[in-house]
Amino acid sequence: MIPYGRHFIEEDDIEAVAAQMRSGWLTQGPKVGEFEAAVAEYVGARYAIAVSNATAGLHLACLAAGVGPGDRVVTSPNSFVASANCAHYVGGVAEFVDIERDTLNIDPAALHERVRRGPALKAAIPVHFAGLPCDMPKIAEAALGAIIIEDAAHALGSRYRSGSRVGSCAHSDMAVFSFHPVKSIASGEGGIITTNREDLYRRLLRLRSHGINKLDDPYQHPQFAAQDGMRNRWYYEMQELGFNCRLTDMQAALGLSQLRKIDRFLARRRELSARYRQAFQSQPAGLRPAQSGGWGESANHLFVVRAPFEAHPGGRTAYMQKLYDRGYVTQVHYIPIPMHPYYARRGCSMASLPETVRYYREALSIPLFVGLTDEQQDQFIADARECLR
Numbered sequence: 279m280i281p282y283g284r285h286f287i288e289e290d291d292i293e294a295v296a297a298q299m300r301s302g303w304l305t306q307g308p309k310v311g312e313f314e315a316a317v318a319e320y321v322g323a324r325y326a327i328a329v330s331n332a333t334a335g336l337h338l339a340c341l342a343a344g345v346g347p348g349d350r351v352v353t354s355p356n357s358f359v360a361s362a363n364c365a366h367y368v369g370g371v372a373e374f375v376d377i378e379r380d381t382l383n384i385d386p387a388a389l390h391e392r393v394r395r396g397p398a399l400k401a402a403i404p405v406h407f408a409g410l411p412c413d414m415p416k417i418a419e420a421a422l423g424a425i426i427i428e429d430a431a432h433a434l435g436s437r438y439r440s441g442s443r444v445g446s447c448a449h450s451d452m453a454v455f456s457f458h459p460v461k462s463i464a465s466g467e468g469g470i471i472t473t474n475r476e477d478l479y480r481r482l483l484r485l486r487s488h489g490i491n492k493l494d495d496p497y498q499h500p501q502f503a504a505q506d507g508m509r510n511r512w513y514y515e516m517q518e519l520g521f522n523c524r525l526t527d528m529q530a531a532l533g534l535s536q537l538r539k540i541d542r543f544l545a546r547r548r549e550l551s552a553r554y555r556q557a558f559q560s561q562p563a564g565l566r567p568a569q570s571g572g573w574g575e576s577a578n579h580l581f582v583v584r585a586p587f588e589a590h591p592g593g594r595t596a597y598m599q600k601l602y603d604r605g606y607v608t609q610v611h612y613i614p615i616p617m618h619p620y621y622a623r624r625g626c627s628m629a630s631l632p633e634t635v636r637y638y639r640e641a642l643s644i645p646l647f648v649g650l651t652d653e654q655q656d657q658f659i660a661d662a663r664e665c666l667r
């Protein structure tokens with residue numbers, strides 16, 4: 279079967295993990311530090327904090343941002359549930375504003391409107407959908423002083439309109455990346471938070487590891503930390519309630535090995551996306567590329583097409599089944615978050631999200647991954663057209 283997304287692992291990646299296992303470090307150790315430094319340098323941020331996955335990264339980012347009980351957090355309805363769940367983990371309340379038709383990212387004008395008429399916002403979590411960067415200067419302006427956490431799970435390697443990489447945090451407080459296998463690079467499970475703020479960096483280091491003091495954080499009970507001027511070597515302090523969200527050195531070894539090849543990965547994704555655009559752009563009644571605008575350079579995490587499926591017998595359900603019968607696993611990104619029972623029970627609705635409603639009816643993610651060959655893609659394009667007839 280040809281899936282919509284897949285990791286791309288080569289022999290040197292396997293060798294990097296094996297070498298790490300032979301080195302003696304399995305849990306978080308020096309390799310994690312190396313990986314953090316490499317990602318920080320790659321995206322152009324001062325700090326990077328590796329975590330067990332992007333969901334954990336978003337959770338810790340909300341905690342570090344001070345989101346707490348009752349606080350309002352706005353995100354995109356067109357995302358994976360983790361973009362909103364992070365607010366609820368810390369007692370906050372997720373809200374949703376509509377997306378733009380051409381980028382499928384959160385609409386800065388809708389965010390502005392929400393800020394103007396609603397209760398105070400504690401944080402905004404824009405999502406760079408499919409890797410296409412949000413208009414961050416406009417979002418930062420619309421959010422009016424709220425903390426900004428970029429959900430950059432899809433966007434390692436994407437560039438803003440300014441040319442700098444997503445994660446450099448010029449218009450945000452933090453950015454969170456995922457290294458889940460279908461993303462730009464894989465580390466098994468894994469994620470990283472980038473920031474330029476030292477206060478957030480220090481807090482995130484503590485929160486990632488049980489809330490235990492890190493670096494040169496001062497002791498809160500210094501009387502227990504030393505005796506007769508000599509440091510008590512066993513002593514550490516849990517200073518707040520944290521978690522175990524650490525990445526392992528084995529995962530970091532894989533992530534580092536993959537990061538070295540990211541330019542090649544991104545180039546292939548770009549090439550495949552351009553071929554799809556070429557194939558689908560001129561089909562008024564058929565499949566068409568879902569993202570037609572944008573403010574920067576996408577990492578091309580997903581390729582989403584739109585079609586008036588409801589006009590066809592059996593709709594999208596039958597279309598996906600026909601493709602499946604020919605060997606393709608397609609997917610819909612995403613079921614709008616407010617439609618999930620958990621959020622619907624909490625009063626979330628689609629009433630003020632017409633663009634999201636329209637998009638959800640028509641969306642389909644088709645195969646896009648580094649290992650997809652031109653021949654496979656050409657065959658898919660032919661099959662996709664035929665199945666729609």
Ligand SMILES: Cc1ncc(COP(=O)(O)O)c(C=O)c1O
Binds near residue numbers: 331358360431432468
């Ligand atoms: C937009 C978005 N945010 C967050 C996540 C969570 O990432 P992870 O699987 O690393 O926890 C995902 C995962 O697919 C995602 O697509």
